[in-house]
Structure formats: structure tokens, C-alpha cells
Amino acid sequence: MSIYLDHxxxxxxxKKVLDKMMECxxxxxxxxxxxxxxxxxxxxxxxxxxxxxASAIGASPGEIYFTSGGTESDNWAIKxxxxxxxxxxxxxxxxxxxxxxxxxxxLETKGFSVTYLPVDEYGRVSPGDVEDALQSDxxxxxxxxANNEVGTIMPVAQIGEIAKKHGVLFHTDAVQAVGHIxxxxxxxxxxxxxxxxxxxxxxxxxGALYIKKGTDIAKxxxxxxxxxxxxxGTLNSPGIVGLxxxxxxxxxxxxxxxxxxxxxxxxxxxGLLAFPKTKYNGHPTxxxxxxxxxxxxxxxxxxxxxxxxxxxxxxxxxxxxxxxxNSPSYVLKEMGCNTExxxxxxxxxxxxxxxAKEIDTVIKKTKGIVDNLRSLSPLFADKGEN
Ligand code: PLP
Numbered sequence: 001m002s003i004y005l006d007h008x009x010x011x012x013x014x015k016k017v018l019d020k021m022m023e024c025x026x027x028x029x030x031x032x033x034x035x036x037x038x039x040x041x042x043x044x045x046x047x048x049x050x051x052x053x054a055s056a057i058g059a060s061p062g063e064i065y066f067t068s069g070g071t072e073s074d075n076w077a078i079k080x081x082x083x084x085x086x087x088x089x090x091x092x093x094x095x096x097x098x099x100x101x102x103x104x105x106x107l108e109t110k111g112f113s114v115t116y117l118p119v120d121e122y123g124r125v126s127p128g129d130v131e132d133a134l135q136s137d138x139x140x141x142x143x144x145x146a147n148n149e150v151g152t153i154m155p156v157a158q159i160g161e162i163a164k165k166h167g168v169l170f171h172t173d174a175v176q177a178v179g180h181i182x183x184x185x186x187x188x189x190x191x192x193x194x195x196x197x198x199x200x201x202x203x204x205x206x207g208a209l210y211i212k213k214g215t216d217i218a219k220x221x222x223x224x225x226x227x228x229x230x231x232x233g234t235l236n237s238p239g240i241v242g243l244x245x246x247x248x249x250x251x252x253x254x255x256x257x258x259x260x261x262x263x264x265x266x267x268x269x270x271g272l273l274a275f276p277k278t279k280y281n282g283h284p285t286x287x288x289x290x291x292x293x294x295x296x297x298x299x300x301x302x303x304x305x306x307x308x309x310x311x312x313x314x315x316x317x318x319x320x321x322x323x324x325x326n327s328p329s330y331v332l333k334e335m336g337c338n339t340e341x342x343x344x345x346x347x348x349x350x351x352x353x354x355x356a357k358e359i360d361t362v363i364k365k366t367k368g369i370v371d372n373l374r375s376l377s378p379l380f381a382d383k384g385e386n
Contacts, residue, residue: 049244150282151291160189202246206239298380
């Protein structure tokens with residue numbers, strides 16, 4: 001048995017995407033900057049991919065810059081704005097991905113000031129708090145589109161209006177959202193947006209940063225004059241073509257996938273919440289369609305995950321980037337969970353290939369493991385909870 005329910009960590013590469021990439025490795029393998037036919041052929045693929053990414057988020061192709069993924073895009077957006085401004089204040093949330101939080105922490109060591117906004121019990125930042133946190137020297141607001149652990153979607157359009165009203169740049173880490181829910185950079189008021197191909201059936205190690213025309217941002221990577229002089233390095237043309245193909249495919253299938261994933265997530269949620277002493281984490285409606293995050297009282301999520309893994313079922317505890325750290329999820333703690341609830345939380349993230357039959361199997365197997373672990377847990381028994 002093998003059931004993959006960890007699509008927020010990464011996805012497989014869709015066969016149609018892979019086929020397009022393979023051509024770039026073997027046939028159109030030229031350096032996209034070269035002046036000869038091989039170069040021009042590779043560049044054609046890059047041009048098409050740039051147009052596909054732009055069209056998927058309502059941008060112009062000239063506003064798309066290819067990067068090595070979400071982490072680089074986040075670093076570039078935040079450090080690039082900070083470096084250009086030389087000093088100032090940044091607003092972010094306490095439940096951002098480490099790629100944003102650690103970048104902000106780094107900038108604090110360089111003399112910038114940062115406000116880390118709290119979130120409510122569902123993981124949402126209040127737009128009013130964003131407005132109240134603005135200072136005369138605020139240079140950037142960076143609030144994620146959707147959270148990677150609980151799938152909560154932030155009120156980004158309202159924050160975008162506030163940013164615009166006050167003339168402050170607005171960056172969003174949309175790594176979990178792109179390819180899954182509709183995004184329009186103009187309507188939602190973004191100046192900068194990070195995305196990453198491996199979260200929507202594209203390859204790992206390639207992403208993009210949307211930079212609205214006219215945005216003041218410094219370079220992160222120095223070298224050649226690639227990407228209109230803004231991001232040096234030979235273009236990863238097979239990866240970029242894969243990103244373009246994956247984002248086009250996601251746009252075509254988004255409605256269908258959304259319905260499918262939501263239905264499976266509902267089935268999984270209802271099946272798991274039927275167990276006693278469970279808690280649903282995240283927003284009831286404003287969330288990514290495939291995310292189900294549940295705390296099972298009396299259970300160490302790590303133990304549940306390992307038992308499921310032995311059965312060939314892949315889930316996760318928190319985000320892949322902080323796994324192994326053994327500390328309870330900071331995201332859940334910021335949402336008001338106590339340490340026990342945070343340690344007991346498992347993230348199930350559904351994707352394109354999952355079926356109702358798989359979901360039923362996961363519910364059944366999880367129940368068996370939870371019952372067993374609880375029966376062995378003196379803590380759970382002492383509380384008279386089984
Ligand atoms: N931001 C969020 C919200 C993510 O979920 C991730 C990956 O898990 C990243 C950034 C980092 O993206 P990448 O893996 O492409 O570096």
C-alpha cells in the first residue's frame with residue numbers, strides 16, 4: 001500500500017510536464033542566452049513559460065523573474081526591498097514560513113525593525129492590525145497568501161488595499177496558493193509575489209518572483225545580465241519550461257481539482273473528527289482545498305506519522321522544513337493551541353491522484369493507530385479520556 005497525503009511538502013511532476021522538460025534536456029538544451037539557434041530554441045521555451053506564469057497570476061511577462069524556488073523568491077523580495085531602501089520597518093506575521101521569518105530576523109541584525117503580527121485562532125492576520133502597525137518608515141508588508149501547515153487563507157486583498165492606501169510595498173508568499181486557488185496580482189494589490197513549481201506538479205528547484213513594474217528592489221544574486229540584469233545565473237531552462245507547463249495545466253484543471261480536493265478533504269475531516277477528542281486546526285472555510293490539520297488528544301503526532309509510514313501512508317507533522325526540529329509547531333501555538341495540542345497535530349494534504357477509497361483507508365488505519373496509541377498512553381488513560 002502506498003498513499004501520499006503530503007502534497008503541501010511537495011508534489012510529483014505531472015507526466016505532461018515531464019515530457020515537456022525532457023525535450024529541453026535532450027533537444028532544446030542550449031543556453032537560453034546564447035546567440036545561435038540552440039540558444040534561440042531554448043529561449044523560446046523560456047519566453048513561453050514566462051508568458052504562462054504571467055497569465056496565471058494576471059501579470060505581464062516582463063514582471064516575472066525566474067528563481068531557484070520559493071525560498072529564494074522570499075529572500076529576494078524582502079532583502080531586495082530592504083537593501084534598496086537602506087533602512088526602515090517591515091510588517092509580517094508570526095506564522096510565515098521560515099523563508100520569510102528568518103529573512104526578517106536576519107534584517108533585524110542589519111538595523112531594520114520588524115513587527116511580527118499575531119494571528120487569530122484560525123491563523124488569520126487582522127487587516128486592522130496591519131494598518132495599526134504601519135509607521136512612517138514602513139517599507140514593506142509581507143503576509144503569506146495561505147499557510148503551509150493549516151492551509152488558512154489570509155485576507156490578502158484587504159491588506160493589499162491598506163498597502164496601496166499608504167503607499168507601502170506588499171509582498172506575499174503565495175507558494176502554497178499558486179496553482180490551487182485563483183490569484184490576480186492587480187485585484188489583490190501585490191507588488192511582489194513568490195511562487196514555487198514543486199507545489200503544483202512541477203519540478204523542484206525552480207520558482208519565480210513577480211515584481212510589479214516600477215518596484216524599487218535591489219538584486220540578490222550578482223553575476224551575468226540574465227533576467228533583465230536583475231537575477232544572475234544561467235537559466236534553468238528545463239525547470240522553467242516545467243514551471244510554465246505546470247502552471248498552465250493547473251490553470252486548466254483548477255476548478256475540477258478544487259472540487260475534487262474539497263470533497264476528499266471533507267470526507268477525511270468528517271471521518272477523523274468522528275474519533276473522540278480531536279480538534280480541527282485552521283479556518284473552517286477560508287483554507288486551501290486539500291488541507292486537513294487535526295490534533296488527536298493524547299497522541300504524539302510524530303508517533304502517529306511513523307506508524308502510518310510503516311503502512312505506506314505519508315502524512316506530516318507541521319511543515320517539512322521544520323520537521324526533525326522536535327519542537328511543537330509555532331504556527332499552531334500562535335493560533336492558541338497549547339503545547340499538547342500542537343504536538344498532537346497531523347497535517348494531511350490531498351492532491352490530484354488521491355481517491356475516496358484511499359481516504360477511507362487512511363481514516364480506518366488512523367483510527368486503529370490512534371486507538372492503540374491512546375490505550376498505551378498513561379497520560380490519556382489518567383485523564384479518563386478513553
Ligand atoms: N513558503 C511556503 C509557504 C512554503 O510552503 C515553502 C515550502 O514548503 C516555501 C516558502 C519554500 O519554497 P521552496 O521549497 O521552493 O524553497
